[in-house]
Amino acid sequence: MNFRELVPKQAWIDLINRGQRRNYRRDAVLLRQGESAASVIALVEGTVKVLQTAESGDTLTLTLRGPGEALGEMGVILDLPRSATIRAVSGCVGYVLQAHAFRGYLDRHQLSRAVYQLAVERMQQVERMRADLARLAPAARLAHVLAHLAGEVGRPTDAGLLVELGMSREELAVMAGMGRSSAAPLLGRLQEAGILSLGRGQVMVKNLHRLEEMALGAANADDDLL
Structure with a gap:
C-alpha cells in the first residue's frame, strides 16, 4: 500500500493541488539523507530509489518507490x-508541499495517525526483508529482492511486470546480500527459465508466481533450477 491508496481520493487530489509541481531528471536527488525535513514530495510520475549511507560510508539501496x-x-x-x-531512477514528476503545510493537510483530513502507521510499517518492512535475507540461501535472496521490487514498482505490460531498476547488477546483488559474481549466473538462469528477462537498467518479470515461490525458499520452488 502506498500513500495514494491509503488516503481518500479527494485527499490525494487536495495534496496535489496544494503542492508545487516539479520535474526531476533521471539520477536527480529529490531528498538527501541528513538534511532538514523541510518538505514532502507527492510523486505522480516515475520511479525513485531509496538509498541509505552507513557511518562506514557504504551506501545501500533499500527499495524502489513509484x-x-x-x-x-x-x-x-x-x-x-x-x-x-x-x-530518481527515471524522469519524475512530483508536487512539493512545505513541512508546515503538509502537517496542516494531515490535520485537515485527519490523516496523521494513518500516515504515521504507514511510515512505521514501511520501516518494519525493510527490517523484515533484512531478516528474511539473512536466513535464505543466495538464490532465494535474489528472488526475494526481485519479487519485492516487482510488487513495489512493477508496471504491467503485455510481456509481464516491467521494473525500472535504476541500479547496476552489482547494486542489485548487494541489495540481496551477495556478490555480483554470484548473482550474475543466477540472473542468467532465471532468464533461461523464462521467469524474467534482463535489459539495461530494467527487469521484465514474466512469471511472478514462480519468482515468489523461489523467494520463500519452498521445496517445490525450482530449487534445482538454481
Whole structure:
C-alpha cells in the first residue's frame, strides 16, 4: 500500500493541488539523507530509489518507490533529519508541499495517525526483508529482492511486470546480500527459465508466481533450477 491508496481520493487530489509541481531528471536527488525535513514530495510520475549511507560510508539501496508515494513524510511528521536519500531512477514528476503545510493537510483530513502507521510499517518492512535475507540461501535472496521490487514498482505490460531498476547488477546483488559474481549466473538462469528477462537498467518479470515461490525458499520452488 502506498500513500495514494491509503488516503481518500479527494485527499490525494487536495495534496496535489496544494503542492508545487516539479520535474526531476533521471539520477536527480529529490531528498538527501541528513538534511532538514523541510518538505514532502507527492510523486505522480516515475520511479525513485531509496538509498541509505552507513557511518562506514557504504551506501545501500533499500527499495524502489513509484507513483502515489509521499516522499519524506516521516521526517516531517517527527521533525527529524532525512533518514535516507531519494534519487530518481527515471524522469519524475512530483508536487512539493512545505513541512508546515503538509502537517496542516494531515490535520485537515485527519490523516496523521494513518500516515504515521504507514511510515512505521514501511520501516518494519525493510527490517523484515533484512531478516528474511539473512536466513535464505543466495538464490532465494535474489528472488526475494526481485519479487519485492516487482510488487513495489512493477508496471504491467503485455510481456509481464516491467521494473525500472535504476541500479547496476552489482547494486542489485548487494541489495540481496551477495556478490555480483554470484548473482550474475543466477540472473542468467532465471532468464533461461523464462521467469524474467534482463535489459539495461530494467527487469521484465514474466512469471511472478514462480519468482515468489523461489523467494520463500519452498521445496517445490525450482530449487534445482538454481
